[in-house]
Amino acid sequence: MRRVTSFDVARAAGVSRAAVSRAFTPDASVSQKTREKVYQAAKDLGYRVNYLARSLTNKRSDLVGLVAAGLDNPFRTQQLENLARALIARNYRPILLPTSQHADSATVIGQLLHYAVSGVVITSDAPPSHIFEECATEAVPIVLINKGEDFPFVDRVVSDDRTAGYSAADHLLESGATRLAVVAGTAVSYSARRRAEAFLSHCASLGVEASLIPVAINDYQHGHGVAEQMLDLRIDGVFSVNDYMACGVVDGLSKTGKAGRSIKVIGHDNIPQAAWAAYDLTTFLQPSDLQAEQVIELLTSRMAEPDIVARVEFTPVTLIKRRSA
Template sequence: MADKDKGPRRVTSFDVARVAGVSRAAVSRAFTPDASVSPKTREKVYQAAKELGYRVNYLARSLTNKRSDLVGVVAAGLDNPFRTLQIEHLARTLIFRNFRPILLPTSKEADTSTVIGQLLHYAVSGVIVTSDAPPTEICEQCAAEGVPIVLINKGDEIPFVDRIISDDHTAGNLAADHLVDKGAKRLAAIAASSVSYTARRRCEAFLARCRQRGLEAQLFTVALNDYQSGFNAASGLISLGIDGVFCANDYMACGVIDRLMSGRSREDGPAMRVIGHDNIPQASWAAYELTTIRQPCDLQADQAIGLLMSRMAKPDMTARVEFTPVSLIKRRTA
């Protein structure tokens, strides 16, 4: 009766080894990616684990090995649909590579030490920091602990920290050339003044390309690269007679379009040509049909995790930078 009161006993690796007829070390190897174990032994272990309902305790294993299979993904700006898409691809790719993602939301105002504490508490094998998240303290502390880090779309140059950066120069050129070729004469770009490294870079490239094409474009600075900032900025664009605008991201471009379409029918289209950046799912919706620059999250995830894994193998390599190619997606708005 006492055993019943305590509930069912937790299945252990010893139980799996007994049923499979192998050693406990063989069970451990069977559940360790790339470990040396024969296919026949691995299959026997998996079958026994399935019959017994055994699950590997990865956190307990990390206490023994000093490292887990967890990879921290530090992200801010989770209201932006692009960030959701980016995290989804990172998570899927990490799982495919036999890692387990742990998402740590943060913000510009957040206490970075809390994020660092969570990362180190779980003995993560690596960290990926996305564009709007504050990286410097995280990188310094994790580097001191020997934890590999990859930054996505960030300008911080930190020793032994690798980066993936979208090709913002090409993005700005593509947007400028397309608007000019479509006949736009009064051009503008919209981006936050200090939040995003890559948003500023792609808008600077846009302005430079416009000058090369013989047109002087204006830069509208806003507080955030978000929907509401785009919506609010649209009134200023209208008053200045802007007929072609490049938004730092699609999220902002959707705000611009909604303001421009106020009182207009869908058939009329927006009052000026609009190009965004990122190719979020909403960009193809009938309400927007937004011309945009595609930033391929799937390729970006492969690049980031490839760098992370090579950094795990060789921690002392010189810091590296890889660029993610972009392409123009033509739709109704430009």
């Protein structure tokens, strides 16, 4: 059976092929009457736009790459869903390329460039600078989420980690805790490092004793594994730099059988599991829906103006109080 083409649609709708193309192009100049005639003809004929063919003509597809690691963390899943929804709402198509914590994301981004992507959003570790130069040469904008490095023409969206660290210390003290700690894998995460530094510096400014309990990875298993250490240090208030790890801390403390001496726990991200009765976790809301809107705004504005200076947007956080602290 012969494939239906845009010429067939144009003939059936009584319009030019250019009008068909405009009708299927978001924000293109075409009357509502013409657009409706084209859509009806396309529906009757079973025509679908071949976006890959269009990208060959335009030298740019409507694909936007999402590069992410740590997909076992519920917050990352939530974050990617909001990014995907925000892209689709603007007629872009997200393409997910998972990577690992220690993999070279430059390789993954290099693969995306073969698909003439319109942009790249990175939630994993920032790649080496040469890939940014490649993307700039090909006019492919990049937005980094919760990354600290500054690069020319690369925009960033960063959670307000300083407020989180300060507020976590204040809330633990107000809740009656006196020996504080922060659990963080500072070597592997910019956000973890920033939150831990803010927490410890604020405690120092208040003259309060506080410890860093380092972990290799900010995940459930490593949170679970530091419970005994916290008891040995006689900690009574702890800030875990993400909820995923905080859930591990709570379960680890419960498993020791020594959790009668209450240890107040605060997390970060407000993942769905934080509200479960087993955790009832005090935490910081990092609104990934707002964050996604910030990312897409930076991405689309740089598509329009590739040479504007690099920008940083901060995502506000809000303390959600529950039973854990």
